[in-house]
Amino acid sequence: MWLRIVARTMLLTLVTVQLSPPDGMPQTPGASGPSAAAMLWTDREWVQARRFSPLRPPPADPTNALADNLQAAHLGHRLFFDPRLSPNGIACAMCHQPERGFTDGLAVAHTLAPLHRNTMTILNVGYYQWLTSDGARDSLWHQAAAPIESPKEMGSSRLYVVRTVMQSYGAELRQLGPLPETWDTQWPTLPPTGQPGEPVFDTLPPAHQEAVNRVFTTILKCLAAYERQVVSAPAPFDRYVAGEATALSASAQRGFQHFLRLECDTCHNTPLFSDDQFHNLGLPPGPGPDQGRAEGLQRLQENLFRGTGPYADGPPVVRAEDYAGGKALMGSFRTPSLRELASTAPYGHNGALRTLEEWLDHYASVTSSPPDHMLGTLDPALAPVEITPQEKQELIDFLLSLSSAYASAWTQKPAALQESPEP
Secondary structure, eight states, X not given: OOBOOHHHHHHHHHHHHHHSOXXXXXXXXXXXXXXXXXXXXXXXXXXXXXXSOSOOOOOOOTTOTTTTOHHHHHHHHHHHHOGGGSTTOOOHHHHSBGGGTSBOSSSSOBSSSXXXXXXXOOTTGGGOSSBSTTOXXXXXXXXXXXXXXXXXXXOOOHHHHHHHHHHHHHHHHHHTSOOOTTHHHHGGGSOSSOOTTSHHHHTSOHHHHHHHHHHHHHHHHHHHHHHTTXXXXXXXXXXXXXXXXXXXXXXXXXXXXXXXXXXXXGTSOSTTSOOSOEEOOOOOOOSSOOOBHHHHHHHHHHOTTSTTSTTOSSOOSSOGGGSOOSGGGTTBEEOOOOTTGGGSOSBSTTOOBOXXXXXXXXXXXXXXXXXXXXXXXXXXXXXXOOOOHHHHXXXXXHHHTTOOOOOOGGGSOOGGGSSOOOO
């Protein structure tokens, strides 16, 4: 996603003038990078490299009072791997598999039925303000509701989940805060399954519906607290920027130079290597038409679980109501992070690109000769790129250097669930 924006270039020039020593002056070994003798990068390139590293802890989520509550995260950890949340025995971890970078390796997800989107990794999801490829969710806890209640994914329901969690984790849930009044006598009398839009839920007394929604939201916020713990470890690129001279190959170092020269950092411009915004790159069509952000924004603005809705604990970082929809958003999707690409193929919102080489070939092709038939309009700022086969391989080597050994206690199946309970 290389956009040529003059304002960005001017800003980087100003930052470089203020922060970097004159060209040719050696860096301080061990403090700001490898010794001068080990470097391929100029001082200006070093200044830009430090914009991307280190990856600091995720920002706060004011809509979730449990976001950084470790007790909630531990409960969410068990819920994430527990197949009992679905009557079909499908856990979140069935599609978000730790050994596959918390994806499933498929072009499009397929549990109970095929979907039209690629399974997105949950690695580093706590850094995004927009969730899912089309930004139809504006918080992690909001996002968690959709797959649970989707008949194509987990095939569960709001009533089924709250009853299951109360039966198996009720004591832990009570420790996180007060539950609705009379909940302890109310929940055992609820129907076994049902969700909004179904008669069995819609005919419940309004007070019962509200209580279910409140408890369901608490469960979602525990899942979000867990997912915020699933983050990248320092990648070779990070270690090199921190001063480990042998962490990055010469090929990957040159790849970073190509990354800057081709202005990839216009959209991939933060330590997450994503601007968290939406662009139309004219990807090959998937199983069906996908309007992307144009549809996602409308669905977000209508959803009660949005950041400005009644179930948020505080004001959101971004307000969905402040954004306008329209045709300009048609076919645009969120800029993906470039971290952990080594374990999250295939790529693109619909998994249409199997390898990084295919991705780079697509970008070069679509910017030089836009397709005649595509949904929406190619982002007008995209410009043709020139890259040789050797430069392409060096760029791929750099992209792969953004992948880490991310395994931790949080990426493992909880010990209490090692012998998977039956749904």
